[in-house]
Amino acid sequence: MLNSNGHRRETTVSGVDPALKPRLRRRSTFEYFAWIICCLLAVGILFSVSTNPNFKWHVVARYFTHETIIRGLMLTIFLTVASMVFGTLLGLVLAIMRSSSIKPIAATAGVYITLFRGTPVLVQLIFWFNIAALYPNLTIGIPFTDISTAVDVNALIAPITAALIGLTLNEAAYMAEIIRGGFAAVGKGQIEAADSLGMSGAMKMRKVIIPQAMPSIIPATGNQVIGMFKETSLVSVLGVAELLQSAQLIYARTYETIPLLIVASLWYLVMTLLLSYPQAQLEKKYSRATSLLPRKAKKVVLTAPEGIAR
Amino acid sequence: MNTDGTIHARAIRKSFGPKLVLKDVDLDIASGEVCCIIGPSGSGKSTLLRCINGLETVDTGVLKVNGEDLGYYETETAYHRLNKKKIAEQRTRIGMVFQQFNLFPNMTAQENVMAGPVLVKGAEKGAAARQAHELLASVGLSGFGDYYPAQLSGGQQQRVAVARSLAMDPEIMLFDEPTSALDPEKVGEVLAVMKDLASKGMTMVVVTHEMGFAREVADSLIFMDEGCIVERGDAREILRNPKERRTQSFLEKVL
Numbered sequence: 001m002l003n004s005n006g007h008r009r010e011t012t013v014s015g016v017d018p019a020l021k022p023r024l025r026r027r028s029t030f031e032y033f034a035w036i037i038c039c040l041l042a043v044g045i046l047f048s049v050s051t052n053p054n055f056k057w058h059v060v061a062r063y064f065t066h067e068t069i070i071r072g073l074m075l076t077i078f079l080t081v082a083s084m085v086f087g088t089l090l091g092l093v094l095a096i097m098r099s100s101s102i103k104p105i106a107a108t109a110g111v112y113i114t115l116f117r118g119t120p121v122l123v124q125l126i127f128w129f130n131i132a133a134l135y136p137n138l139t140i141g142i143p144f145t146d147i148s149t150a151v152d153v154n155a156l157i158a159p160i161t162a163a164l165i166g167l168t169l170n171e172a173a174y175m176a177e178i179i180r181g182g183f184a185a186v187g188k189g190q191i192e193a194a195d196s197l198g199m200s201g202a203m204k205m206r207k208v209i210i211p212q213a214m215p216s217i218i219p220a221t222g223n224q225v226i227g228m229f230k231e232t233s234l235v236s237v238l239g240v241a242e243l244l245q246s247a248q249l250i251y252a253r254t255y256e257t258i259p260l261l262i263v264a265s266l267w268y269l270v271m272t273l274l275l276s277y278p279q280a281q282l283e284k285k286y287s288r289a290t291s292l293l294p295r296k297a298k299k300v301v302l303t304a305p306e307g308i309a310r
Numbered sequence: 311m312n313t314d315g316t317i318h319a320r321a322i323r324k325s326f327g328p329k330l331v332l333k334d335v336d337l338d339i340a341s342g343e344v345c346c347i348i349g350p351s352g353s354g355k356s357t358l359l360r361c362i363n364g365l366e367t368v369d370t371g372v373l374k375v376n377g378e379d380l381g382y383y384e385t386e387t388a389y390h391r392l393n394k395k396k397i398a399e400q401r402t403r404i405g406m407v408f409q410q411f412n413l414f415p416n417m418t419a420q421e422n423v424m425a426g427p428v429l430v431k432g433a434e435k436g437a438a439a440r441q442a443h444e445l446l447a448s449v450g451l452s453g454f455g456d457y458y459p460a461q462l463s464g465g466q467q468q469r470v471a472v473a474r475s476l477a478m479d480p481e482i483m484l485f486d487e488p489t490s491a492l493d494p495e496k497v498g499e500v501l502a503v504m505k506d507l508a509s510k511g512m513t514m515v516v517v518t519h520e521m522g523f524a525r526e527v528a529d530s531l532i533f534m535d536e537g538c539i540v541e542r543g544d545a546r547e548i549l550r551n552p553k554e555r556r557t558q559s560f561l562e563k564v565l
């Protein structure tokens with residue numbers, strides 16, 4: 001029997017053309033098993049969480065938008081944004097210094113990066129908070145004159161200042177490595193082309209290296225923002241009333257520890273999820289092959305007509 | 311004597327670590343001369359070109375480009391490195407076209423061509439744009455100014471790269487296998503642009519495997535092998551009747 005295409009059509013018992021039958025994935029027994037276990041676990045946990053009165057979900061609901069919590073959340077957002085902005089700027093400076101051909105400059109950046117990545121942020125935060133113990137008085141003056149003013153460092157380093165300094169300086173070290181990685185991804189040919197035009201170092205950096213390093217730097221920076229958002233909770237040890245500390249302030253009074261920790265966690269989770277979407281978009285955008293094309297390029301037709309060779 | 315557009319090298323030596331890549335190379339290229347360099351891969355052709363353009367520094371030897379010591383100034387006892395600004399200035403007078411085009415992907419064709427004049431020479435943007443327009447037209451790419459390199463074919467990209475170098479108004483143009491990365495049917499359009507340039511009296515040093523181009527356009531031909539110049543002379547003469555055995559066997563393989 002031939003169909004219209006001339007192919008032999010084989011009819012089976014079911015009457016379905018074998019050529020049209022779907023090809024099914026093999027599911028192992030283990031897969032079914034995993035499904036069952038996971039469903040049981042999920043149901044169990046949900047049941048326990050919703051029925052255990054100690055979770056006090058009504059307390060969670062009451063404090064979720066409580067003024068203190070919202071103010072803490074705002075401070076957390078501020079700390080994240082501020083330390084990321086300053087950290088990225090300082091990181092850029094460090095990355096440029098690190099790639100310098102002048103040894104002492106490259107070495108200074110190297111030592112900085114090693115120190116700040118090699119010690120825990122928590123330690124660094126406490127260190128900046130207590131910096132007054134090392135330098136009780138900061139004297140700002142004009143050299144070789146008597147004009148100077150002494151500043152009380154203890155007053156200068158308020159908890160929030162220490163928090164900002166600590167987070168910024170630490171983030172700068174990580175951003176420096178990310179940015180330097182981006183620089184390294186720019187092809188050698190690009191630098192040679194710029195050199196052969198006689199471009200100066202600064203011009204090369206601004207017009208050739210940095211624009212081309214962006215596709216690898218931006219997604220990584222997005223990840224750092226998400227990380228920083230949670231890292232800010234560390235500054236609660238300095239008594240800065242960010243999100244976690246705000247929750248702690250409340251439960252120190254009401255002893256509703258777990259519900260308030262849940263409130264803080266939910267906010268961290270919500271913010272992380274909100275940031276994850278643009279982050280995923282960034283990653284997708286910059287991983288595409290066409291990411292070589294700047295955004296402006298989309299305005300131009302993509303299929304170039306052939307040029308007329310003479 | 312006007313020395314613009316000349317290259318003079320005597321006993322230049324260049325090594326990478328223990329490997330001697332250029333072994334006492336002598337070279338003299340007159341203003342307006344078109345010189346093709348051929349030779350097996352790894353023989354030091356690119357290295358020689360990169361030395362002439364200052365992308366590599368020679369270890370010893372005399373190297374004068376456009377009549378000036380390249381990258382150094384001479385005293386009684388030694389060559390001292392010039393400052394970066396002076397080196398960059400010398401480079402603006404030497405154009406280089408790479409095998410892989412190396413256009414800036416973040417700039418349009420027009421911006422690529424304008425990059426040198428505007429960013430390096432501080433030219434006024436309007437004038438640079440007009441010049442870029444003319445240059446793109448001269449390489450057969452009018453109307454392609456707004457395209458990004460990724461939107462152009464290899465042949466078109468290489469022609470933009472030639473225009474970008476020309477925008478600096480160089481006295482010498484160096485080409486390192488400019489057509490080797492191209493699809494065969496695109497080779498002609500780039501060679502045509504180079505031929506046009508040669509007819510306008512540009513000093514050109516071209517590393518190439520296109521023997522047809524060498525025969526038709528080159529004044530002189532150099533055959534390099536293992537870091538030495540094995541044979542040099544009139545291009546057509548060498549291609550028709552190579553003297554050295556190594557040149558003969560190389561030409562037999564490629565022709």
Ligand SMILES: Nc1ncnc2c1ncn2[C@@H]1O[C@H](COP(=O)(O)OP(=O)(O)O)[C@@H](O)[C@H]1O
Nearest residue numbers: 326329331349350351352353354355356357358
């Ligand atoms: N940057 C470098 N470092 C080490 N060795 C190199 C470098 N550049 C070139 N070489 C070596 O120098 C030799 C000549 O290379 P090259 O000038 O590129 O030859 P060609 O262009 O004739 O193929 C090769 O053996 C190559 O491995």
Ligand SMILES: [Mg+2]
Nearest residue numbers: 355356357487
């Ligand atoms: Mg080569």
